[in-house]
Amino acid sequence: xxxxxxxxxxxxxxxxxxxxxxxxxxxxxxxxxxxxxxxxxxxxxxxxxxxxxxxxxxxxxxxxxxxxxxxxxxxxxxxxxxxxxxxxxxxxxxxxxxxxxxxxxxxxxxxxxxx
Amino acid sequence: xxxxxxxxxxxxxxxxxxxxxxxxxxxxxxxxxxxxxxxxxxxxxxxxxxxxxxxxxxxxxxxxxxxxxxxxxxxxxxxxxxxxxxxxxxxxxxxxxxxxxxxxxxxxxxx
Numbered sequence: 243x244x245x246x247x248x249x250x251x252x253x254x255x256x257x258x259x260x261x262x263x264x265x266x267x268x269x270x271x272x273x274x275x276x277x278x279x280x281x282x283x284x285x286x287x288x289x290x291x292x293x294x295x296x297x298x299x300x301x302x303x304x305x306x307x308x309x310x311x312x313x314x315x316x317x318x319x320x321x322x323x324x325x326x327x328x329x330x331x332x333x334x335x336x337x338x339x340x341x342x343x344x345x346x347x348x349x350x351x352x353x354x355x356x357x
Numbered sequence: 358x359x360x361x362x363x364x365x366x367x368x369x370x371x372x373x374x375x376x377x378x379x380x381x382x383x384x385x386x387x388x389x390x391x392x393x394x395x396x397x398x399x400x401x402x403x404x405x406x407x408x409x410x411x412x413x414x415x416x417x418x419x420x421x422x423x424x425x426x427x428x429x430x431x432x433x434x435x436x437x438x439x440x441x442x443x444x445x446x447x448x449x450x451x452x453x454x455x456x457x458x459x460x461x462x463x464x465x466x467x468x
Contacts, residue, residue, distance in 0.1 A: 246399075284461070285400065285445065287456060298453060298454065298455050300455070345405065348399030350398050350399050
């Protein structure tokens with residue numbers, strides 16, 4: 243069964259460092275998303291991406307965050323200067339269409355720990 | 358801001374018992390989805406409901422979307438230890454594709 247793969251599974255970084263989280267969405271999917279889940283809290287939407295541009299973003303997705311699809315397979319989330327409160331599980335998701343009942347397939351997540 | 362409140366937050370039951378998990382909001386959702394999340398993994402979609410009053414069944418799991426599309430429930434019949442996990446509801450609002458998640462219900466089914 244097709245799956246969304248994320249790397250790294252766990253990254254530890256120092257505050258102020260740049261981090262890039264990578265995702266390989268399902269090959270025929272066109273819409274890509276990043277969500278995050280701080281330990282003990284709900285899953286929160288960060289950003290959606292379609293046709294090489296951001297289609298929606300939340301208040302969390304400030305200027306420290308950026309997304310890119312550098313080639314035909316990867317979808318990356320960059321945090322320019324990490325803060326302690328960026329520590330969370332980051333989930334990538336993709337879907338083939340953007341209907342209101344879209345079926346999102348989530349990756350297993352990348353755990354980011356900022357020290 | 359749309360919010361989804363899930364209850365109960367924790368539920369521990371004996372194998373064979375029935376249970377219901379609730380997902381409530383003051384907002385109307387275009388669609389509502391239920392996910393199950395295992396530790397260290399991403400959410401896995403169980404079902405999507407889009408029509409007010411809709412009922413969907415997935416083996417021993419029954420999902421219902423409220424008539425006003427503001428709430429939903431998940432009912433599990435004859436729970437089994439394999440049902441143990443975190444159950445999340447998530448909804449999409451009109452004109453948006455982003456999912457708003459509830460905090461989840463952590464279910465433990467004791468053999």
